[in-house]
């Protein structure tokens with residue numbers, strides 16, 4: 001059985017492009033919410049192939065990009081305290097905080113280790129009972145279940161020297177903020193298929209109803225993305241407003257029940273500041289009170305978050321809100337590069353600035369063949 005090649009078929013992709021062009025009577029503005037989708041669109045040149053009929057606006061769906069600078073600063077503070085090991089995913093280490101990155105802190109004797117899963121951090125805590133191990137937990141609903149498992153595992157194994165700095169974020173509240181803002185010019189959304197695989201997409205029906213915009217739950221391969229765009233454009237042309245699942249092989253109405261139950265057991269929904277953006281109502285997850293012994297902010301009496309960002313030159317807030325494209329930032333490719341990033345969207349593998357830096361020379365659907 002094939003799982004990928006049929007979704008990367010250049011002939012099918014070209015026929016979808018032709019159909020979108022044929023059905024469009026004007027240029028429509030569509031936001032792809034997830035950074036993984038942004039990278040796929042730029043890598044394959046779909047955005048350029050459709051530029052006459054669709055303007056693709058890149059959304060805030062990069063979890064590393066929206067992790068507040070204050071969370072990184074708290075992780076750096078902890079890493080400098082004797083007896084504490086801070087752990088996180090590799091992407092997070094290079095993201096600038098208020099005063100440098102975790103990588104910078106590591107060079108200044110901060111005790112920081114990269115892990116591939118939160119369970120690795122629990123294991124590290126068991127191997128180092130004389131140390132405190134803190135996991136900087138970032139990501140959307142997709143990574144939250146693994147953090148929940150780590151907390152439950154630490155509890156079952158009576159690991160008392162493990163805690164988390166919780167910076168998990170939720171996608172749909174951010175979409176609501178964008179759709180309801182005065183500056184909004186998005187006419188249709190491609191919802192993040194991987195998030196819907198976990199959460200389901202039942203709640204998106206209310207979003208469609210409230211904001212009167214079509215939404216297509218969309219995957220990450222070229223034909224997935226084109227099918228989602230075709231669906232949204234067709235609805236816009238017909239003046240329809242519906243929720244459609246264009247990713248049925250993975251996303252189901254109620255999502256992954258086991259993963260949802262894990263998250264409900266460990267997390268509460270909370271208001272959360274997204275980096276470069278404002279505090280988003282219900283935009284994040286925090287530990288439930290009964291798990292507060294695993295909350296590093298409480299355990300180590302960390303200061304409340306500030307609004308500071310890493311660089312006043314960085315326009316990542318506008319990039320994440322879809323108000324500008326990365327090349328419109330004066331620092332893009334000059335003072336800000338993947339080697340010397342000023343902001344998180346240039347660091348992350350899902351960041352829009354990194355996508356433009358890496359792929360902008362692609363201009364042909366031929367690149368689909370090499371994905």
Ligand code: SF4
Nearest residue numbers: 314315329336343353
């Ligand atoms: S190019 Fe760099 S400085 Fe400009 S918005 Fe992107 S990350 Fe920030």
